[in-house]
Amino acid sequence: MDKKRDIPAIADIARKAGEAILDVYHTDTDQWEIQQKHDNSPLTLADTVSHRIIADGLKSIFPAIPMLSEEGKDIPYEKRKKMDRYWCVDPLDGTKEFISRNGEFTVNIALIAGNEPVFGVIYVPVTGVLYYGLKDEGSFKTEGGETRRIQASPSHNPVAVGSKSHKTAEEEAFLSSLDIRDVVSIGSSLKFCLIAEGKAQVYYRHGPTMEWDTAAGHAIAVASGARMTQADGSAFVYNKPSLVNGSFICYSVNLHHKIAALSSGV
Ligand SMILES: Nc1ncnc2c1ncn2[C@@H]1O[C@H](COP(=O)(O)O)[C@@H](OP(=O)(O)O)[C@H]1O
Numbered sequence: 113m114d115k116k117r118d119i120p121a122i123a124d125i126a127r128k129a130g131e132a133i134l135d136v137y138h139t140d141t142d143q144w145e146i147q148q149k150h151d152n153s154p155l156t157l158a159d160t161v162s163h164r165i166i167a168d169g170l171k172s173i174f175p176a177i178p179m180l181s182e183e184g185k186d187i188p189y190e191k192r193k194k195m196d197r198y199w200c201v202d203p204l205d206g207t208k209e210f211i212s213r214n215g216e217f218t219v220n221i222a223l224i225a226g227n228e229p230v231f232g233v234i235y236v237p238v239t240g241v242l243y244y245g246l247k248d249e250g251s252f253k254t255e256g257g258e259t260r261r262i263q264a265s266p267s268h269n270p271v272a273v274g275s276k277s278h279k280t281a282e283e284e285a286f287l288s289s290l291d292i293r294d295v296v297s298i299g300s301s302l303k304f305c306l307i308a309e310g311k312a313q314v315y316y317r318h319g320p321t322m323e324w325d326t327a328a329g330h331a332i333a334v335a336s337g338a339r340m341t342q343a344d345g346s347a348f349v350y351n352k353p354s355l356v357n358g359s360f361i362c363y364s365v366n367l368h369h370k371i372a373a374l375s376s377g378v
């Protein structure tokens with residue numbers, strides 16, 4: 113990847129997808145054609161429009177890199193496991209938040225290399241804010257035409273983030289054993305962004321997510337200095353036989369000892 117040329121081009125694709133999502137968002141709900149997908153999550157016209165823009169955009173710049181998208185065709189594991197590099201895309205993460213019109217939804221594009229997210233972009237259509245992170249280079253936030261570096265920040269009295277629509281009792285129990293100052297419930301991959309910009313320090317997810325839900329946020333959080341592991345402390349990898357993630361913890365490094373002690377019990 114040529115950083116100077118490719119990062120702005122990928123950011124542009126995410127923005128275009130976000131604009132198309134907003135066009136749908138600003139129409140009447142009865143035009144959204146909400147369908148239930150096989151996993152019971154809602155699919156709207158906005159998901160499919162965003163998917164098309166990202167698929168076409170990435171293909172025109174990187175014709176040789178395959179794409180795995182929430183709204184794309186299934187790629188069988190036998191074929192997937194041979195893909196050393198691929199785009200992992202969630203064209204509209206937080207569909208429930210989109211439908212409830214609270215603005216907490218995002219466009220997510222990540223590059224996976226060797227089972228690890230090495231680059232991620234998250235665009236927030238309602239605010240126009242864009243986050244990106246590149247392995248070993250850092251994470252950045254673009255807002256109002258200005259780009260600045262962001263960093264995960266330590267706190268011994270951490271702020272926790274959790275899902276707004278998919279909370280579990282296990283998450284509450286886990287957090288109760290940390291000295292938590294506040295719990296912020298927010299939809300979509302925005303939880304990773306809050307950790308990456310130092311506004312929160314821990315995100316424990318007990319319930320299932322898909323690889324495209326976490327890939328871009330994972331890249332941004334880790335490049336900002338945070339850590340991401342499975343709940344038992346082992347490596348969180350991509351391109352698994354099943355694309356459903358297990359429980360995980362994303363956290364600022366200063367919490368490592370506390371989290372490691374808890375991990376043995378989850
Ligand atoms: N039972 C389940 N199995 C797999 N993924 C699930 C799930 N329930 C929720 N999710 C995932 O959680 C994501 C939303 O996360 P959050 O609750 O943090 O906003 C959803 O993304 P989509 O909204 O893109 O479908 C969906 O992929």
Ligand SMILES: [Mg+2]
Pocket residue numbers: 182202204205206324325
């Ligand atoms: Mg999603």
